[in-house]
Amino acid sequence: MRPEEIISSFENKGFCIFNLGKSEVDAIPRLANELGSLTDGFYQNDSRQISFFHASETINTIEEIINSKAVAENITPNKTYIIRVVESGSTEMYRTHFDSHLYTLVIPLILPKSESPLRGQFYFLNRFRKKPKSEIENLLGKSLAFIKYRGKRGMVKLERKESFREVDLKIGQAMLFEGSVSLHGNYENKSGVKRITLILHFNDPFPFGAGYILRQFRSRFTRK
Ligand SMILES: [Fe+2]
Known part of the structure; x- marks a missing residue:
């Protein structure tokens, strides 16, 4: 899909799952090798992740389109890169939430085998609240x-909802969604293998609000 098609599909549905281009797919094994030793936690604005995103023409174009829309809405473009590492047995699970940023791009880098029923997979409820x-x-x-x-107790309520959807992205795929209005989280990872996900958050309309404070807290207590 061309970046314009991704944005158009995203605007119609609230999310878009798409295949990365050959250059991004080719760069994934090297990046997975470089980041594979990271331990459980969140890593903010890591230069290796930033280089990977900057080298992607598709992501750069998506960013340009999104930023021009932000400017039209009087939002100063801003972004945060996150590497999310969830080791098997991690306490990071069922942390269902809305993002502070309007747009969230997710790219899996290392995935547990799909035979494991609980492998930290992503779930979301599209457009669950108003902006x-x-x-x-x-x-x-x-x-x-x-x-x-x-927590797990909340999941019982969520799984009953019509808009509940589990998304099983494969290596080489990406997902763009409206993180600030779509409730989302991850299942527990009991697969025996760590999961590493690259995340790019675009455009927090309140860049020095609650999301900012949380990110500062996280970057202080997690490794960079
Ligand atoms: Fe999130």
């Missing part, structure tokens, strides 16, 4: 979702 008009509204929505749907 918050203020940081207070954003924070309130995030807090309510946390209280109502947190």
Whole structure:
């Protein structure tokens, strides 16, 4: 798919799953080798991840389109790169949440084998809330979702909902979705193999709000 088609499909549905181009797919094994030794946690703005994203024409074009839309809405473009590492047996699971950023791009880098029923796979509920008009509204929505749907117990309620969807991305695929309005999280990883995911968050409309504080907290207590 061309970047324009990805954005168009994303705008119609709220998300788009697409195949990466040959150059990105070819670069994945080397990056997986470089990042494969990372241990459980979140790594913010790692230069190796940033280089991989910067080398991708598709991602650069998506970013340009998204940023021009942000400017039209008086949002100053901003972004955060995250490497998410979930080792088998990690306590990182069922952390159902809304992102602070409007757009989230997810690219799996290392995946557990698909035979394991619990391998940290992604789930989401597309367009689960309206776009918050203020940081207070954003924070309130995030807090309510946390209280109502947190943990394994919250999953029982979520799995019953019509919009609940499990997404099993393969290596070489990517997903762009509306992270700030689509409730999402990951299952537990009990596969025996670590999962590494590359994430790019675009355009937090409240860049120094709650999301910023959380990111500062995370970067202080996780490795970079
Ligand atoms: Fe998220």
